[in-house]
Amino acid sequence: MAPDEAAQHETLLQALLNGKLPDAEGRFGPFGGRYVPETLMPAINRLTEGVYRLLPEKAFKNRLGSELRDWVGRPTSLTPAPRLSKEWGAEVWFKREDLAHTGAHKINNAIGQALLAEALGATRIVAETGAGQHGVASAAACARVGLPCVVYMGEIDVARQSPNVDRMERLGATVIPVTSGDCTLRAAIDEAIRDWVSDPIETYYLLGSAVGPHPYPYLVRELQAVIGHEARAQIRKYADLPDAAFACVGGGSNAIGLFYAFLADENVQLFGVEAGGRGETLGDHSATLSAGRPGVLHGAHSMLLYDDDGQIQETHSVSAGLDYPGVGPEHSLLKMIGRVEYVTASDSEALDALAECCALEGILPALETAHAIAGARRWAASNQGTRILIGLSGRGDKDMPILSQYPVGNRRNGEEAVNAAA
């Protein structure tokens, strides 16, 4: 790296640490921005004003704080994983977002934005969902604040995450299967935006990850940062800071939520784990940061998987929540400046890790989460004796329709299982 480039990266890191990013244009260095149809610009501007006014406000903070404590069940536990630690030759800790209400970190963001929508006078909420966790969280949060909720979900995801569809509907949401585009998370976001464009004044778009136009990447990071703040304080009660922290990266909300509190801790290595899917060919994975290049989708300039004509690529992952060709702009910056390293875990590695976590720790993690565990397991193999924090972003109950396609197996049978199911 050229010396001036290194200096520029250091400047960007300091700006991030000093709370200066995103800047007034919604940029994280070269990434971010607001690439939306003109119809949405007034709504985006109103939302931005509301976010910067309400989030620091005492009354809003108190209201959110009590909802997080009394309704979501925060703080979530920090759990030592002794049998897994022994197996891996490392000291492993789980930050248990699976124990949060509705079973994943998504609720931290959903309740925060639902309160915001209410304060801004919205009369209706739309949301997208991939794995269904954000849809369930949105449905629950909307019921809690008393707003009607419409959830767009790709029809492929409706089939593979069916328990969550039922949950959303029982929580009062209307689920609309999306049959356009790639029929997964990407198409669900397209459709949610189309809905929002049709009614930008009354409708609030409750976006589920750290993606999209400014101010969403900022808003979602602020609402998810509670994960890392709690985890950092909790682990220090027992031990020193971890040597490394791992989180899975779809759009990047649980990862930025975990990492943000550790960015200034130079000795804590941070790893985002993307879905390596079934291979390295474009279309066989969802490894946006590892294999993508800068582009614009869903309102932001960020790393993206697209072909030479600029067409967005189909992606694949066994986990619906990671099956997305884009990623939040803050992660693109963190990769560029080298503060976070992004690696991949394949479908079969994730299935192995899931089985191991069930067998040794009595925890069924979400398939998304299993990617973080798989990434940590690989790192532990060459970093024996280290202390590792893993963001356990959600529980795996929703994945039963997928998991039941694979034989109940011992550990390390992921490859076989994938082959058997294929």
Added chain:
Amino acid sequence: MQPHEVLRHALEQANGSALVAFLTAGYPEPERFLQILEEVEGVADAVEIGVPFTDPMADGVTIQRSSQAAIKKGISLRWILDQLAARKTKPAAPILLMSYLNPLLAFGFDKLAARANEVRVSGFIVPDLPYEESAPLKDCLDTHGLALVQLVTPATPSGRLTQLCKMSQGFVYAVTRTGITGGKTELPLELAEYLGTVKAAAQVPVCAGFGVREREQVKLINQYTDGVIVGSALIEALERGESAAAFLKELRL
């Protein structure tokens, strides 16, 4: 005259009833692209060629369908520019490219502006590029005098509307309603007031579009603007196997 002035001039020549037609490139059949384009140019005062994109978030079902079909048949920005380059005759009406940003980014703004100018494109409409983000593209288009058309909508606050009208080149694209393309716009009473405001602020012709499909609508809108834009309805006519020229003539009678 600069390309953006050619566009403006062509619309002004229509004396308050300009017709701008949109078609998705290479749809329904790539082989008929230039033939349909020529037919449309024969009736319309300007033509928007839609560059198909996988994620057209501002478009309704018709343009989603035509875009997906075109991509499947291999239509790309590169293909469109090559087709235009291969034309023997000058276009009978100014041509605009309507594209989401990512295909333009992938091509490279610099190279794109030069090439577009070479193949006699007059300007661009980019539905996911609000003016706040438009400087990098606009700088490249300016080098060749190509228009960057701004859109305004009924949701645009008045200060912003004035600013957008001032910045727009070629014409101002007045979106008739909040929403996506296609369907049919019911024309509410407020429409007159909104279009009147746009017209008053604009320094170039104002053309209104989104959900325009019938002669009655065209007549009504033309009372307040310099013209109308027709997209989804034309694509649907092509899907029914009708002649593009006949459909457009019927609209503008």
